Amino acid sequence: MKNFRFKNPVEIRFGKGTIADLGELLGDETKIFLLYGGGSIKKNGVYEQVKHGLTGKNIVEFGGIEANPQYETCMKAVKEVQASSATFVLSVGGGSVLDAAKFIAAAAVLENKDPWGIVTGDVSISTALPLGAVMTLPATGSEMNSNSVISRKEWGEKRGWSSDHVLPRFSILDPETTFSLPERQAANGVVDSFVHVMEQYLTYPVNSPIQDRFAEAILLTLIEEGPKVLTDPGNYDVRANIFWASTMALNRLIGVGVVQDWATHGIGHELTALYGIDHARTLAVTLPGVMQFKRQQKREKLIQYAERVWNITQGDGDVKIDEAIAKTVLFFGKMGVPTTLGDYQLGGEAAQAAAENIRKKGWKLGEHRDIGPEEVEQILLLRA
Amino acid sequence: MKNFRFKNPVEIRFGKGTIADLGELLGDETKIFLLYGGGSIKKNGVYEQVKHGLTGKNIVEFGGIEANPQYETCMKAVKEVQASSATFVLSVGGGSVLDAAKFIAAAAVLENKDPWGIVTGDVSISTALPLGAVMTLPATGSEMNSNSVISRKEWGEKRGWSSDHVLPRFSILDPETTFSLPERQAANGVVDSFVHVMEQYLTYPVNSPIQDRFAEAILLTLIEEGPKVLTDPGNYDVRANIFWASTMALNRLIGVGVVQDWATHGIGHELTALYGIDHARTLAVTLPGVMQFKRQQKREKLIQYAERVWNITQGDGDVKIDEAIAKTVLFFGKMGVPTTLGDYQLGGEAAQAAAENIRKKGWKLGEHRDIGPEEVEQILLLRA
Structure with a gap:
């Protein structure tokens, strides 16, 4: 730690x-x-x-x-x-x-x-x-x-x-x-909270079992309760659990003493600024790309995520990582949140435009500060 | 919640x-x-x-x-x-x-x-x-x-x-x-923190998945890291993880929105007051008695504890509860902390004396406020 x-x-x-x-x-x-x-x-x-x-x-x-x-x-x-x-x-x-x-x-x-x-x-x-x-x-x-x-x-x-x-x-x-929230906003909120946790969790291990398990606790709860908000919108406990999960997802608690990423947010913000896509929806597009692009650097945590959050116990590390990314995409889909640029009639030009914005700011994103404009373009091309 | x-x-x-x-x-x-x-x-x-x-x-x-x-x-x-x-x-x-x-x-x-x-x-x-x-x-x-x-x-x-x-x-x-702590104090600290969590967790379900999983996160971490403090006392990460687990165990976080017990502490305090037994050690004696005595009222949470904390998946509910109590006692033992009155050359007279103190105070303990002097005596007799 x-x-x-x-x-x-x-x-x-x-x-x-x-x-x-x-x-x-x-x-x-x-x-x-x-x-x-x-x-x-x-x-x-x-x-x-x-x-x-x-x-x-x-x-x-x-x-x-x-x-x-x-x-x-x-x-x-x-x-x-x-x-x-x-x-x-x-x-x-x-x-x-x-x-x-x-x-x-x-x-x-x-x-x-x-x-x-x-x-x-x-x-x-x-x-x-x-x-x-x-x-x-x-x-x-x-x-x-x-x-x-x-x-x-x-x-x-x-x-x-x-x-x-x-x-x-x-x-x-x-x-x-929150009972009267439009379905889209409720779903966006679940995805936003989920990605907040991932930004603080999916990096590399620093021996922090409390923070890791707290993060997994929030992810598991969002996976469990999230879809219910669409099928059972008047359920108080579901609303309450999502609310508390969402607050805990970004109140410093799970982020102390660990390494943080935030590349998905950095890239997602550009997609909102350029195309007006809802914040959470840009994250749902970007996160699977970051997971795929950074699968070597994030390998240990990706496997932990696969095992503990998705209960994936079969196969070698790469199989587990593939399945964990697929499950994440599936979860966002279950929330009714699209996960590719194509879903917004966008493609390589959006990847280039976002990269260009990052270039102008001179930013290097991610826990290793090694995601610059070229890497942003590659990450988004994975989501075209 | x-x-x-x-x-x-x-x-x-x-x-x-x-x-x-x-x-x-x-x-x-x-x-x-x-x-x-x-x-x-x-x-x-x-x-x-x-x-x-x-x-x-x-x-x-x-x-x-x-x-x-x-x-x-x-x-x-x-x-x-x-x-x-x-x-x-x-x-x-x-x-x-x-x-x-x-x-x-x-x-x-x-x-x-x-x-x-x-x-x-x-x-x-x-x-x-x-x-x-x-x-x-x-x-x-x-x-x-x-x-x-x-x-x-x-x-x-x-x-x-x-x-x-x-x-x-x-x-x-x-x-x-904490490197220089006597082994006994380090072990007591792990047990004390463990029981703090149990007091806020092992009651009855109120649909609070975040609080439950945070509690389980702390228990799992103490079970994992606790014994290492005895075998590898100079390990910084072990000390750090136990410290943060211990702080999280009683800082309000896992206790909000749920039902709390605190009978084990109420009874334990009497054993310290009467016989000068270390605080944590009175808890290690008392908790298994409370779990056993209240196994019907705490049934759902005991089974959840068995499954999620001890990974006990075989057998019916009663088998799981028995095994979870046994595992808890075993864990305290692994920490070098005794779990019966007999370990302190005490027996029925201690159960009676503690009960008498509770009677004098007119206290009713536990999440149902139904543990009075008679119940205190029965709980401690289970640990004689």
Whole structure:
């Protein structure tokens, strides 16, 4: 195990009816900037529960945060926060709204610097408005981490950033709020969470049995419960288990003391930026390519994954790896999530375009930092 | 899954050389009350590392905290804290020192109330001095929880209490500090951690696959790594894995949203209070009795435990349960930890005495609160 630091002070309220805890969680905060997305919260009763929980508070509302939240939209919200002198940002929605809330909370108190620098890392922030979340979509794990991904359409950019200053003070996870999710979003969330685990697990062994088994625990649970969300969408336990799995998938826990990859996300972000494909769907296309392309470097962990997660006990290592990749593709298919570029009427040109974007950034991806533009193209050609 | 709340803000620094982080972690704290035990830290180099990490700080030392920390000793320390006007309590040692530190941090700022009330629950605390830990013994999980157990010898009492006010601000876990542990303490720590998991796992199913698999992950790791600590005591990875398993075993994570038992601890504490048997060793005696006595109520989880932790696939449910209990006893034996009252030259009289103590307290133990004095006696008679 490698040396590590771990701290995650986010307060979680999990279960039915927990939106009612909002008043208690906000305590003395009186001027709340209420951020949400396309308005689904007004159809499924979440908005009313939130408003009830905020009784007695001064509320400034800002709706319209889109999937893959845009810099331009966020900057409009920043201006409103500043004009209203709100002191707390409350995100109600999925990972996109919360990612936007994190950026807004930081940008609202940034003085005399280019806010885009928060995203690129050129600006180091030293503070942010406090924020909290009512999470309505299990997927990004944003409810219990400091990560945020912001896009800038006119530049074709999509970038992740992270700062402890934007860790939510609390996150409310009521599985009942996810009953009304469109099937596609529910399925995307399962795949997104699955790949978050794989990015922290499928590298090379460093003798970390707790982290490995925790990762496998999340994968097994997603494989078991994921398909049920499509066949039995009103099952509370299924929704609850997927929600908690999703939070655990990206809250630092399984990533401490081990080696991490994140090449699939790096490549996937380019596919979203270029073609607007849902985040999780870009991961489902890319991950099998990374597994195949890196099968030698990831050999030991691929075999462990085959044996422990898919219970593949027959055959030599290569057979096990082949079968594990096939099972992974099959699982994504079972979730209704396509796994090839062809499914999006894309091919070699997309592989080239994504590689070109990586070349422009000068990035080297993966746990060995050896996946540059050429390798990105080869990985995606495996998925053409 | 049941509704739950989760928050654990303890900052962990894990790995070789991390005691050097002390200065950074203490920040502006300048007057440190340095608490330790019998002096082993002066023999294994930990004391020097700590003193080096505290360079520039004003230090008040207090040594001599015993295993099963005594109220009387703690109250002497409280007087010294108050006399020195130290502002931060730093525990250097194992769970006993840290449990004492938690009590001292709370009692030092308690006004006009009986400090023993903190332990009994008759006094509710609203504040405590901040505290931190350099942990040198994987066992109690005290480094990442709010629990403390304090004993009062003259009354034959040993009581657990808990308060978020005494959560450590940070805990430093350097596995190298555990190389010099006596074999008996290292083995006890593995058994203690194992039983912590069982108390939160072996009850009845509430559809919580993440928590169940995390619990099994810790059990499997302790079973795998535990015996190695005896055969290969200088192996860093073994020490590191046991340390992290032990922390995860009792840091709230696996206990959220599920039903918890804690009867084994309730009964075990009486055996320590009555006969001075090491805490972990009382658990090794008691747990198999609880498993046997409660085999019907715990049936589903016992079978899951048999199958997933011990890979017992043959036979009907009862056969699997019998074998799982036998394997558990065998594992404790492999750790060199005795599992019967007879091993301590005790028998029915000990079962009666423990039952009598439970009767005096009016306690009902277990996840169904149906283990009273009669049941305690029967459970211990199974271990005579």
